[in-house]
Amino acid sequence: YPEFPGKVAVITGAARGMGARFAAGLLARGVDVVGGDLDGDAMTATAAELNDQAPVEALEAKPGRIIAAQLDVTKAEDHVALAQRAIDEFGRIDFWVNNAGIFPFAEIADITPEQIRATLAVNVEGVLFGAQAAAAHMHPGSAIVNMSSVSAVRVRRGRGAYCSSKAAVAHLTESLAVELGDQGIRVNAIAPGYIDTEMTRWIQDDAPALAKALDAVPLHRIGSPEEVVGVLLFLLSDSARYVTGHSLAVDGGSRH
Ligand code: NAD
Known part of the structure; x- marks a missing residue:
């Protein structure tokens, strides 16, 4: 990606999991990054680790x-401050990745009002506030990527709030693409299947549940965060300059 060096990305939920890998992938290609996370200490530690990594010689x-x-991410003013930090430190915002998300596992009969509100606040409002803050500083050619999920289109037990929130992210991605297209800003989503992070620890630790889940995955394995990085780079890059409003599945071909 020869167009990447010197560009600036903001990534939410970048202290661990896919967000941290996204940061590593962009840094290795010459992009400066502002990483934001609810866990400020973990974010600081991750950033120190990433800045210390030896450059990839190739x-x-x-x-x-x-x-x-x-x-x-549930606070609009935090996004405004994050965007300002990127401008103060690096002078521009080219890419914004609305990655932070939470996953409460609870059936509708059991889920609490607090869990429902938190899921919608983090997963949906977080994306909307992020896009607002980003768009205020972006320019033609800038790109936003939101993290949706295979759960946006497939319903499973125990995931009512999560599936609804990710379906909302997919719709929001289209709405944002329509409106921000006027400014030459592209907005796409990534819809991962099972990826090996803390978020999926519960199923990775439950062998029968994992085997059942992987039955419906043609590639018969869980994905690694690194396998999502390339898709993010593509969506942010000039190679995707005529792609907007799209949710791209990265799910091993998941069929349920
Ligand atoms: P993760 O749980 O490993 O990391 C999520 C990060 O978001 C954490 O560092 C957490 O501190 C941060 N975060 C949570 N609430 C926040 C808030 N209010 N403000 C700021 N930061 C907050 O998750 P992950 O697996 O890396 O998931 C990243 C994204 O991908 C999420 O949106 C998730 O829903 C989505 N996703 C994950 C999978 C998967 O299989 N792991 C599948 C589909 C979609």
């Missing part, structure tokens, strides 16, 4: 630098 770009910020 890559020609000078690696980017990451700075850490504490962020609660």
